[in-house]
Amino acid sequence: xxxxxxxxxxxxxxxxxxxxxxxxxxxxxxxxxxxxxxxxxxxxxxxxxxxxxxxxxxxxxxxxxxxxxxxxx
Numbered sequence: 001x002x003x004x005x006x007x008x009x010x011x012x013x014x015x016x017x018x019x020x021x022x023x024x025x026x027x028x029x030x031x032x033x034x035x036x037x038x039x040x041x042x043x044x045x046x047x048x049x050x051x052x053x054x055x056x057x058x059x060x061x062x063x064x065x066x067x068x069x070x071x072x073x
Contacts, residue, residue, distance in 0.1 A: 007052065
């Protein structure tokens with residue numbers, strides 16, 4: 001079991017806020033304003049999560065954009 005690496009697969013607004021160094025309420029505001037994607041996994045219309053795969057893809061878009069922008073300087 002020591003060799004088994006468990007990775008988190010679902011992230012709450014608290015988790016995402018921690019990743020981005022902002023308060024969870026800021027994540028809610030960004031979602032309402034369309035500045036950040038809405039959670040893609042919802043349970044009983046109350047508990048909302050982003051999946052790891054979704055966040056990897058979302059943040060990967062910005063990494064690729066930054067790489068392209070860096071190549072044009």
